[in-house]
Amino acid sequence: MAVQKLPLAKALNESLRKALETDPKVLIMGEDVGKLGGVFRVTDGLQKDFGEDRVIDTPLAESGIVGTAIGLALRGYRPVVEIQFDGFVFPAYDQIVTQLAKMHARALGKIKLPVVVRIPYGGGIGAVEHHSESPEALFAHVAGLKVVSPSNSSDAYWMLQQAIQSDDPVIFFEPKRRYWDKSEVDTEAIPGELHKARVVRDGTDLTLAAYGPMVKVCLEAAAAAQEEGKSVEVLDLRSVSPVDFDAIQKSVEKTRRLVVVHEAPVFFGSGAEIAARITERCFYHLEAPVLRVGGYHAPYPPARLEEEYLPGLDRVLDAVDRSLAY
Amino acid sequence: MAVQKLPLAKALNESLRKALETDPKVLIMGEDVGKLGGVFRVTDGLQKDFGEDRVIDTPLAESGIVGTAIGLALRGYRPVVEIQFDGFVFPAYDQIVTQLAKMHARALGKIKLPVVVRIPYGGGIGAVEHHSESPEALFAHVAGLKVVSPSNSSDAYWMLQQAIQSDDPVIFFEPKRRYWDKSEVDTEAIPGELHKARVVRDGTDLTLAAYGPMVKVCLEAAAAAQEEGKSVEVLDLRSVSPVDFDAIQKSVEKTRRLVVVHEAPVFFGSGAEIAARITERCFYHLEAPVLRVGGYHAPYPPARLEEEYLPGLDRVLDAVDRSLAY
Amino acid sequence: MTVESTAARKPRRSSGTKRTASAGAKKPQSSEPQLVQLLTPEGERVQHPEYDIDLTAEELRGLYRDMVLTRRFDAEATALQRQGELGLWASLLGQEAAQIGSGRALRDDDYVFPTYREHGVAWCRGVDPTNLLGMFRGVNHGGWDPNSNNFHLYTIVIGSQTLHATGYAMGVAKDGADSAVIAYFGDGASSQGDVAESFTFSAVYNAPVVFFCQNNQWAISEPTEKQTRVPLYQRAQGFGFPGVRVDGNDVLACLAVTRSALERARRGEGPTLVEAFTYRMGAHTTSDDPTKYRADEERAAWEAKDPILRLKAYLENEGHADAAFFEELEAESEALGKRVREAVRAMPDPDHMAIFENVYADGHALVDEERAQFAAYQASFADSAPEEAK
Amino acid sequence: MTVESTAARKPRRSSGTKRTASAGAKKPQSSEPQLVQLLTPEGERVQHPEYDIDLTAEELRGLYRDMVLTRRFDAEATALQRQGELGLWASLLGQEAAQIGSGRALRDDDYVFPTYREHGVAWCRGVDPTNLLGMFRGVNHGGWDPNSNNFHLYTIVIGSQTLHATGYAMGVAKDGADSAVIAYFGDGASSQGDVAESFTFSAVYNAPVVFFCQNNQWAISEPTEKQTRVPLYQRAQGFGFPGVRVDGNDVLACLAVTRSALERARRGEGPTLVEAFTYRMGAHTTSDDPTKYRADEERAAWEAKDPILRLKAYLENEGHADAAFFEELEAESEALGKRVREAVRAMPDPDHMAIFENVYADGHALVDEERAQFAAYQASFADSAPEEAK
Ligand SMILES: Cc1ncc(C[n+]2csc(CCOP(=O)(O)OP(=O)(O)O)c2C)c(N)n1
Ligand SMILES: Cc1ncc(C[n+]2csc(CCOP(=O)(O)OP(=O)(O)O)c2C)c(N)n1
Ligand SMILES: [Mg+2]
Numbered sequence A, B: 001m002a003v004q005k006l007p008l009a010k011a012l013n014e015s016l017r018k019a020l021e022t023d024p025k026v027l028i029m030g031e032d033v034g035k036l037g038g039v040f041r042v043t044d045g046l047q048k049d050f051g052e053d054r055v056i057d058t059p060l061a062e063s064g065i066v067g068t069a070i071g072l073a074l075r076g077y078r079p080v081v082e083i084q085f086d087g088f089v090f091p092a093y094d095q096i097v098t099q100l101a102k103m104h105a106r107a108l109g110k111i112k113l114p115v116v117v118r119i120p121y122g123g124g125i126g127a128v129e130h131h132s133e134s135p136e137a138l139f140a141h142v143a144g145l146k147v148v149s150p151s152n153s154s155d156a157y158w159m160l161q162q163a164i165q166s167d168d169p170v171i172f173f174e175p176k177r178r179y180w181d182k183s184e185v186d187t188e189a190i191p192g193e194l195h196k197a198r199v200v201r202d203g204t205d206l207t208l209a210a211y212g213p214m215v216k217v218c219l220e221a222a223a224a225a226q227e228e229g230k231s232v233e234v235l236d237l238r239s240v241s242p243v244d245f246d247a248i249q250k251s252v253e254k255t256r257r258l259v260v261v262h263e264a265p266v267f268f269g270s271g272a273e274i275a276a277r278i279t280e281r282c283f284y285h286l287e288a289p290v291l292r293v294g295g296y297h298a299p300y301p302p303a304r305l306e307e308e309y310l311p312g313l314d315r316v317l318d319a320v321d322r323s324l325a326y
Numbered sequence C, D: 001m002t003v004e005s006t007a008a009r010k011p012r013r014s015s016g017t018k019r020t021a022s023a024g025a026k027k028p029q030s031s032e033p034q035l036v037q038l039l040t041p042e043g044e045r046v047q048h049p050e051y052d053i054d055l056t057a058e059e060l061r062g063l064y065r066d067m068v069l070t071r072r073f074d075a076e077a078t079a080l081q082r083q084g085e086l087g088l089w090a091s092l093l094g095q096e097a098a099q100i101g102s103g104r105a106l107r108d109d110d111y112v113f114p115t116y117r118e119h120g121v122a123w124c125r126g127v128d129p130t131n132l133l134g135m136f137r138g139v140n141h142g143g144w145d146p147n148s149n150n151f152h153l154y155t156i157v158i159g160s161q162t163l164h165a166t167g168y169a170m171g172v173a174k175d176g177a178d179s180a181v182i183a184y185f186g187d188g189a190s191s192q193g194d195v196a197e198s199f200t201f202s203a204v205y206n207a208p209v210v211f212f213c214q215n216n217q218w219a220i221s222e223p224t225e226k227q228t229r230v231p232l233y234q235r236a237q238g239f240g241f242p243g244v245r246v247d248g249n250d251v252l253a254c255l256a257v258t259r260s261a262l263e264r265a266r267r268g269e270g271p272t273l274v275e276a277f278t279y280r281m282g283a284h285t286t287s288d289d290p291t292k293y294r295a296d297e298e299r300a301a302w303e304a305k306d307p308i309l310r311l312k313a314y315l316e317n318e319g320h321a322d323a324a325f326f327e328e329l330e331a332e333s334e335a336l337g338k339r340v341r342e343a344v345r346a347m348p349d350p351d352h353m354a355i356f357e358n359v360y361a362d363g364h365a366l367v368d369e370e371r372a373q374f375a376a377y378q379a380s381f382a383d384s385a386p387e388e389a390k
């Protein structure tokens, strides 16, 4: 049976295992990915089964990890790099932005960099500083990168397969607080396209668009709204670069109202781009301005404040109400 | 006479000189800022007059420059750091995002980091790769940083004074292709507030909002539009974090149409945030969606293509026409 | 016509022959000196030609007390984490000598840049230990005033603080002061570019900074061999300043070597790298499970080198401390544990509005706007919303 | 009670006494060996105990030809920049021996990661020199196929390529191949964290890579003292692999030392750092004005060590080359200059749509959308807009 109920982290683990089995050029690299299996156990057991040559504990240096992964890709490998936490990707930011993102264009297409950078991201796990951030906008603004984030185990499995198969660099944001959430994975299904959004709940009165950890919150909000007689459609965007604007547009043309939800700060966040573009595409359809629910313009707060900082059910419902009130 | 006509680069030079004279804690740091006076001569003559102890040629390592500037600020200094070109700020991005931006909050306000990071930015000078980028959105998204960009010599002089006096870290984007443009500087004037926008041309039919190098283009576009009988207001935003939304709102409530112009790629750029927020604030006033004119989602192209890549007069006018056509 | 075309070709190995990363690797010759030691694991005092120290019985007891209380505090924090009072704890168990020895070498006017594990150094600086717990409880990100004790906030992003220390030291030199600065970091951190850059900057500007690397043999699950193939203290040489390896479980040696390095800095002779060779006896943090990656025997071997036991043996053998001292200290330990426990349990959650505080020193229009919106939103619940909706 | 409170205090210097950054600095003792030299500036052949090389007259003439043609090409490019045909040029004048010597040590299957100044190495790899000019003219950002000649694109962000080289070398080792990789960088680059990280990674994984640092004494306006206080080749030691300084104006020594380092890499013995001690005879780039920061005498002193003149003297003294050879080469140089000139002038501007090409390998919806909008916008001018509006 190819259908199993797996925690999201385990689905990623299975996906990496599959990739290592299928393609001898796939490598796993990162801090503590070997014997420990990663601090979230996403690479658990892989070094044991595939050896130190393919599952590589690296020195503690993120620029070095991404920089050498680029070199390995130039030699024909397909490195899947793990950044231990969101807040530790920044030492590698230069290699990602100036090299990984641009080298294909610099070479007029003559070289390809199939590198996946896996980043556990987002809050809600009561962690210390730098362990709860959502920096996806900082990658989506950069041409040459693709940015995706699964919200459930099946997408975790398939989107990681597709990211590894992609000839472009993919920044793969994993919703760490959903690592332990179980859902069904069919390892023999035919997956959807990597950068297409998916309607995960149908509705007619308003569209909620989210990705990664916020999809679950939006589904809960939609259910709660239903009880008040509001029919809310929920879109799982799945990809932040590119954004599937066609899918959002289609939904908004029906519901005429859009609320975008993400954990990242609202200011200069994904919601801004989506609001701007959807307003342009659907100017005569929108009954209300596109509203955004997200983090505040403040450093991610200490754990005891994160519940207030993170967009939760209530804040999403509040935005739904505000939108419907127009 | 305190009023002089100065090239923008010279106005910055005078402003740095003033700061070094006024406050013994002010330091200039960067690559080639000493004898050479910087590759754009913005620090010309300062090491000669203030010594190597205050105008410091650093090793070639941007993370080191910003990281040691933080340490110097902790010791009570006010470092003004020069990053040689926009594309070379990324090795320092980790220090800027995880340390410079967050340390004040981390210390619950008990320490301050009055560090200015000067970055010559933008294109139009026919340069090679990494020398023409506009990464301001990557800083504006980060809480704890302030981000500004002058468009003319007077603002260059005064905004740099204010940035140095600010107790917050300021990312100071200098429009490099305007370095040689001359305009009047009154070194005895009372300057406006650092983060307030300014109406640089009055109009009634549409608002153009821009900052840095694009203000000039917008003024030219407004003049051209005038000839066709269209009255275009031009706002010089001056600050990208915070954005002076009140000023934009005020203008848009009058003109009912807004076009935002910047060199940076449109996708996840400043225009997105402005469009999203102004649409929310002015939903019932807008006759047309906020339009954006900026760079494409592509690496900054080789010099021989930059004229096509950069938003120029025609592309701004095209957007004006499209907006007015709604 | 060209050299390339005529240069002799070495025969290629058959491409089937896999060269593993370390095959044939000849480790470069490194004249690896003994690490500086003044007190053997058995508690015997030994001499070292270059480093020595002469301490009174009272001073020796002071060092012992510091180590015991630090360990007690650390154990209490670990327990508090298990009880759910802290979200996380990074134990210094085993590293007391490295931290107390170096911490006690400092003058008040010296400045410390720690990682997240320098609880013993904080203790030496006079930072109230309960202050350290806020960030591990999740009520703040640090929050003590670094300037009260010249002890900077804990830095989590590996290596970053070495540059802050270097910049601070450049400022000390500019001021003409003769204070010194010390930057702590780990064996894993030695791989970060920032650490190398701090070596470059401090050497070029001859900054009065001591780089104190606690090589506790592990960076989470990775042994030091994953970071370097030669001893870490040797790293300094290539940047133009001295490096020295000290027995990190010997508090006297750590004190002597650090003091000497600090004096060197004060004399204007620039940076020094001290590698304290020690061992992380516990897990990386309370989130970690070291049984996944290291053998019990290793820990056992290091237990024989325990920094506290060896000083205790010395104190006893030399008659520098009597039973009363040890009893008193035991009581003091318990009192400290109790005080910490109570303080943590009493630690209030931060006010919600704290999210918006101290984002900027001079204010920011957007923060003001969001603060106001948040306050109004929060107030809306107080007024009307049913409790379940919260 | 604690050591801190009783530790003897050194008297402070009066705070008025300013300690400048270098005051009292005692440079660490560094046993600085002579640089490896096989050919004196006067063109005399000398022996070196460790490095030697035995070349035929033909090979020697080959090296000479490489250097002369590279210099000719470089001069032509500088001229083309002055004529406005190029936007910028980074001249290698003075560094021909370092580049040709190291470049000719390579095998075809070795891989090169250059900076932006390795025109001589490119020449050795067989890259058509006109290909190098595209990025300086502004028609592309590089654009040659790195795999055609195992010569990667020029990298402008200082130091980045050393990590790419290291990763590539890790891949070579994984493949079980016995090729080697060489990474070029400058004295200024030695300060970048990425370079240090590449040293760490290559040492830990024992990667077959040679780090070739052309210390041309300047990083734009900053002399090497702003980057290091000890000779750069010493940097390697602290990472656990050998470093060697070679006379960078001696093509024979550069060839011998690089070949030896490459062979070491092939034998699976890991990385080597080669510091080629040379001089940037010209400006940093055509945008630079070195009179702002360095004295003419310095340049004059280095002129006496010209890499081409010394090999010429040797060739003549030993009778390895006759007048016909030099004349022929002169003609070949002129032909090369002409070819380059014509090729550059004929180089077409890229098609506007190239902005949108190769952003992604697998496509991206937004790029497609923007490409279509751009095409429509451009077409609107073709149709209707008056010429002035363009
Ligand atoms: C830039 C960065 N990358 C990764 C991490 C995650 N991390 C936290 S501690 C640690 C290991 C540190 O090892 P070491 O420097 O030896 O210090 P130790 O924990 O042993 O005291 C890692 C990888 C981090 N905090 N910062
Ligand atoms: C990260 C980065 N910072 C700054 C620059 C600007 N820059 C270009 S070349 C150069 C000096 C390089 O000196 P060196 O490494 O000695 O090489 P050389 O130019 O002498 O060959 C600088 C600072 C850059 N290209 N990249
Ligand atoms: Mg460690």
Ligand SMILES: [Mg+2]
Pocket (backbone or CB within 6 Å): D186, D187, D188, D214, D215, D216, D217, D218, D219, D220
């Ligand atoms: Mg140089």
